[in-house]
Amino acid sequence: MVYLDSGATTKVDPEVIKAMMPYFTEKYGNASSTHQKGQEAKRTLNDARQIIAKSIGAKDEEIIFTSGGTEANNFVLKGIAFANKDKGNRANHGFALPREQGSLGHIITTKIEHDCVLNSCKWLETQGFKVTYLDVDESGFVKPEDLENAITPETLLVSIIHGNNEIGTIQNLKELSAVCKKYNVYFHTDACQSYTKTKLNVKKQNLDLVTLNSHKIHGPRGVGALYIRKGTNITPLLHGGGQEFGLRSGTDNVAGVVGFAKAVQLANQKHVEYMTRLRDKLIEGVLKIPDTRLNGPTNDKRLCNNVNVSFKYVEGEAIGGYLDAEEINTSTGSACSSPKLEPSHVLLAIGLKPEQAHGSLRLTISRFTTEQEINRVLDVLPKVIAKLRKMSPLVKFIKKI
Ligand SMILES: Cc1ncc(COP(=O)(O)O)c(C=O)c1O
Incomplete structure (x- = not known):
């Protein structure tokens, strides 16, 4: 074959499976438990967090584990939209916004996003947010001037895919994030396809939010991560026990995260x-x-x-x-x-x-x-x-x- x-999706690397196995058989503690098995799981979780954080130039506490790219992208779009609704972008906080009647805020994305971004945006439109879907050129690139022209005082978030899943276009993130910084608008990129395949550094490329996943890089399916720059105003999607710094409740998938981190180390x-x-x-x-x-x-x-x-x-x-x-x-x-x-x-x-x-x-x-x-x-x-x-x-x- x-x-x-x-x-x-990719074949899981045999070394990844080997690294994960003990977390099913012996080291099966819940990372929220206070006993020794639980604390061992917590240390493992945080070691994995450190590996992912280091790989993109982030701080450990800026990495939140998720069930994959779909969840991370939903979290960004809905979490930023609802946390910042009615405020406009941060450059305009405190000012009266000349915003369109009835709109809670504005999001900019592109016509070439993965369905989990596009369908989250469509759903946000039904909730009262306004969304602009930017055109791209014949190779799939977003023109920075188009992005700049689309930004309004209402704009809360810009979300642009890094490496396109269908045609492989790698956007120039530095150029696009510079436009967002000029207007103090949050900039998110979906890096599910590009992670470990091209340069990705949250400091050098000036990124506020980055979606990562494991199963495109020979890690297990059902695991992902979201980088959230410290100080970002975002509201959680999942409420419960307060795991992942209160931003993503649910018992941690320690085995999955171990496999994800191993896949990153092997790339x-x-x-x-x-x-x-x-x-x-x-x-x-x-x-x-x-x-x-x-x-x-x-x-x-x-x-x-x-x-x-x-x-x-x-x-x-x-x-x-x-x-x-x-x-x-x-x-x-x-x-x-x-x-x-x-x-x-x-x-x-x-x-x-x-x-x-x-x-x-x-x-x-x-x-x-x-x-x-x-x-x-x-x-x-x-x-x-x-x-x-x-x-x-x-x-x-x-x-x-
Ligand atoms: C660009 C992109 N974003 C998001 C996803 C969704 O990720 P997941 O399958 O981990 O939910 C994928 C993969 O299917 C993808 O290629």
Whole structure:
């Protein structure tokens, strides 16, 4: 089986499983318990917190563990919106706001976010918040001037994805956060896909909130973290026993967090270089197929594990099905939206026509992908495309014209 869907999730590294095991069998204490087993769990939790914090230049107490990226993104959007509603941005606190009647506040995001951000924003609109969804250019980049033009005295939060899950675009966070700082607006980035694959430092990039998750980097599924800059005004989503500094109640997932921290420790620059080489080989080979286009940017502005291509006259779903029959796992978009059979909102946002978006395929590699696997895909894929094009009524129709 060739697994090229690491953007959806990754194989858990055997070393991660080994590190987690004792926390199921012997060290199963609740980190909130005061006895020895509990205190041992608490120390372990805090060691893991330190590893995650250090990896992005944060302080330990600025890291909150969550059940994953979806929860962390929901927490940011709803937690910041409700904590700061009616206040406008911090540059305007204390002033009368010339805010639109009926709006509790304004949030800015983009048209290429993960569904958990977009759907949280849509829900916030039903609650009385106003949301601007920024356009992106043909490679998926947000223009800083567009962001600046969208900021109003009502703007509470800007949330922009770091590495795009579908087309691999890596935004220039420093440039975007500088705009937010100018107007004293909170800046959040969803770094689920980019974490450990490109530079991420909350001080150097001036970030207020950052979403991380474990299962894209060979850690366990169901674990994530949120960086919250000290002093940020945010209200919790989950109320209960007051774990995670009162910001995220619920018994801590110690085994999961241990696995997450181990995955972070195992990730390194050599893996990034290795994946980049395989990615570029894959792109070069796939683009030899006629009538094929690469979606998203090239080189270091693209995630090292992402390839997204559109093939004229064929459906991505059909390509995926044929590849699956050849034991090659791929996807047509983000895992969450692929069963919808709707054209990807990200591909439409970079200007593809719906028929081009329908003919797209995402191939996402990991450090466990081998060169032989890439060779096999480059052998099978052109044959699959040729076969599908032979059957395609679209090709016949276009030829007739
Ligand atoms: C960019 C991005 N954000 C958020 C998520 C959701 O993360 P999780 O699966 O941990 O809830 C994903 C992955 O599915 C993602 O790719």
